[in-house]
Amino acid sequence: MTIPQAQREAAELLARLSGAAPVETHISAVYVGRDTAWKMKKAVALGFLDFTSLAERERFCRRELELNQPHAPGLYRDVVPLTRGPDGRLREGGDGPAVEWVLRMAPVPAGDFxxxxxxxxxxxxxxxxxxxxxxxxxxxxxxxxxxxxxxxxxxxxxxxxxxxxxxxxxxxxxxxxxxxxxxxxxxxxxxxxxxxxxxxxxxxxxxxxxxxxxxxxxxxxxxxxxxxxxxxxxxxxxxxxxxxxxxxxxxxxxxxxxxxxxxxxxxxxxxxxxxxxxxxxxxxxxxxxxxxxxxxxxxxxxxxxxxxHLAPAATRLVAVGGLQGTGKSTLARALAPALGRCPGALVLRSDEIRKRRFGVAPEARLPAAAYAEGVSAAVHAEMFAMAATALAAGQAVVLDAVFLDPGHRAQAEAVARAAGVRFDGIWLEAPLEILRARLAARHGDASDANEAVLLRAAAVDPGAMAWHRVAADDGAAAAARSAIGMKGHSMC
Structure with missing residues (x-):
């Protein structure tokens, strides 16, 4: 790649300012200095763009700044002209007519892309x-x-x-x-x-x-x-x-x-x-x-x-339930990539849906009022509605919730039945003392559950359990795959 002849003088100035050769693409040259990076658009016409006009290069420099600065404040700085000084040589800035326009940015270490x-x-x-x-x-x-x-x-x-x-x-x-x-x-x-x-x-x-x-x-x-x-x-x-x-x-x-x-x-x-x-x-x-x-x-x-990406793939619904700390989300994430078409199953986690309904990040904590019965009913209704949407689109789905309520388990199965797809339910189990220790060590997770929440849930009778019972230990993923008919990590 080369710099167009008409821009060679500008390129020489930017090379001196940066002390470096440019990083080039077909449409731009970026000169990365210690404190500043200068991006010059090449005066080329490639069919899908035409930068041969100086006015157009200025316009697109300003458009690039406008588009990117809101999401990268500080990285994108400004647009400046290169003008001739009293000595006739090009300089950065100045009051004379622009000979070239460049976008000024902060330098990013090459290893940080x-x-x-x-x-x-x-x-x-x-x-x-x-x-x-x-x-x-x-x-x-x-x-x-x-x-x-x-x-x-x-x-x-x-x-x-x-x-x-x-x-x-x-x-x-x-x-x-x-x-x-x-x-x-x-x-x-x-x-x-x-x-x-x-x-x-x-x-x-x-x-x-x-x-x-x-x-x-x-x-x-x-x-x-x-x-x-x-x-x-x-x-x-x-x-x-x-x-x-x-x-x-x-x-x-x-x-x-x-x-x-x-x-x-x-x-x-x-x-x-x-x-x-x-x-x-x-x-x-x-x-x-x-x-x-x-x-x-x-x-x-x-x-x-x-x-x-255009080839058909089987669609199915898998639900993962169990008490707090059994590793439902870990298992859901382990199963999802190999289910259905690229990039794998949509995982719908009740904890994340609850956080979104309150307008906070998944890792943010919510007050006890956010777990009122009416809120939980709305969370589950949204989860099942999103599952139906994904299944109708042909994407596999993994539901991640406690599923202690037999009614919620029945609703999950009903969603699969309505979509005409295979359903599998997985119920994770582990001794209470192990679950207590896991919750005590948990941090940075979407779940707000603590030991008190776990003990209340453990006291509830989940009713008849027809789902696949899987020990919540290091072999849970392999056991779950076997239980629901997945062959290793292959697509299914």
Missing amino acids: LDEIAAREGLPPRLLDAVADAVAAMHAAAPRAETDPPAAMAAILDGNVPSALRAGLDPGRVRAWAAAARAELARVAPALAARGAAGFVRRCHGDLHLGNFCLWEGRPTPFDALEFDEALARIDVGYDLAFLLMDLDLRLGRAAANRVLNRYVARGGDAGLLVGLPLWLSLRAMIRAHVEGTRGRDWSVLLTAAEA
């Missing part, structure tokens, strides 16, 4: 949760956009076919993929239109992969939102999220993508996004496949993923 961290050491659960929280907050703050979602998806789909063929992907497979994708779009088009009418189409990030997250002030922070194409950024929040899920699935595996999906839904309650997820994941994989092909890299894994 999440794709680098993922490649180096993986992403631990707490960091994955924080990534999902950042995306949920960004989407919640994003302004609504008025589009025709099915038509927009059709345009993206149709545009990918010639791009994939030009990039050298297998023509037969590309055309077969396009036919399958169009069939899936036709199936979900009414639901996508309804989501648009309900406000789920917003001005999103547009390019939400791990390389566009960094650690900033200790938190994962999205940056480099798509600034040059409003059509590609005015999309359903689920399509925005799908890029991240697809990237996580390929880089780190199904469990990482499943964790982010479930944390995201836990924060916002949007189980309805699942209806478009197979199509969105497939589109994101195909886009990345032909981008890699254009760069002369291996596209085969990505094309295979694009095809696989």
Whole structure:
């Protein structure tokens, strides 16, 4: 990659200011200094963008600042001109006519980008949760956009076919993929239109992969939102999220993508996004496949993923119950990635639904009044309604609640029956003293249960128990998989 000839003088100035060679893409050059990073947009026309005009480069620098600064305050600073000083040499700032425009940012250590961290050491659960929280907050703050979602998806789909063929992907497979994708779009088009009418189409990030997250002030922070194409950024929040899920699935595996999906839904309650997820994941994989092909890299894994996301998978409902401290959430998370289609089952945890209803983070504590009988009834009603939504969309579901009340167990089974899917209930058991010790050691969890809550629950007769009884010990996951017919970690 090179800097256009007309920008060489500006590039030389930025190299002197930063003391470094640029980090280049096809459309920009970033010069990272000790205290400041300067981003210059290249004067190029690539079909999907045209930065050849100085006025357009200024406009898109300012648009990038406007889009990213709210979510990365301090990382994005300002836009400044490069002008000629009295000596005729270029300088940063000044009052004369702008020769070039640059975006000024804070420098980020190369090792603090999440794709680098993922490649180096993986992403631990707490960091994955924080990534999902950042995306949920960004989407919640994003302004609504008025589009025709099915038509927009059709345009993206149709545009990918010639791009994939030009990039050298297998023509037969590309055309077969396009036919399958169009069939899936036709199936979900009414639901996508309804989501648009309900406000789920917003001005999103547009390019939400791990390389566009960094650690900033200790938190994962999205940056480099798509600034040059409003059509590609005015999309359903689920399509925005799908890029991240697809990237996580390929880089780190199904469990990482499943964790982010479930944390995201836990924060916002949007189980309805699942209806478009197979199509969105497939589109994101195909886009990345032909981008890699254009760069002369291996596209085969990505094309295979694009095809696989459209393949049908069995849908089922699994409920995990037991007293406080039996490890219901640990088991639910262990089972979910291998259930159903990518990125695995939606986990609906009653504790997280309760926290969302009160507008707090899962780890925040709630007063005793939040556990009144009426509140608990509303929590369970929401959990069952979300499960029905996910099952209707074709996604497997794992319910995570105490299920001490036989009526709640019956409702879980009724949801599966209404959806026409297989149901399995798992009841975890452990000695009371072990449960007391686990609760005493618990911290940073969505459950507010303490020893008093446990003792009250232990005194309640759960009635006849027809669910699979599983010892809540180190072998719980293996025993549960065997009980419900899962074969190892394979998809089922």
